[in-house]
Amino acid sequence: MGIRADQSATYRCKNCQTPIAFRGELLSKSYLGKTGPAFMFSHARNIVEGPKQDRSLITGVYTVAGIFCNNCGEELGWKYLQAYEAKQKFKEGKFIIERAKINKEY
DSSP: OOOOGGGOSEEEETTTOOEEEEGGGEEEEEEEETTEEEEEESOOOSEEEEEEEEEEETTEEEEEEEEEETTTOOEEEEEEEEESSGGGGGGTTOEEEEGGGEEEEO
């Protein structure tokens, strides 16, 4: 099975170049992480989740888990596990990856 054209670009860990997400999985570029701009993805691969924790973010309180590259251990962002406000439930299961932690490769 080949890669669809909309997924041809790959986002990779800036530290070790391990593939993390495809362009077709990018949902938004309008997020902020610890280091600045961050992207929301529907899926991420080659990652390890850290422990669950409740975190107060700009749009409310969430249960999240930090996500790390499974190759080099670089912290990439977080995964939304639970949103406590009904209007934020769409974030559950999505990944926030900091722009400074990834490179885009065509």
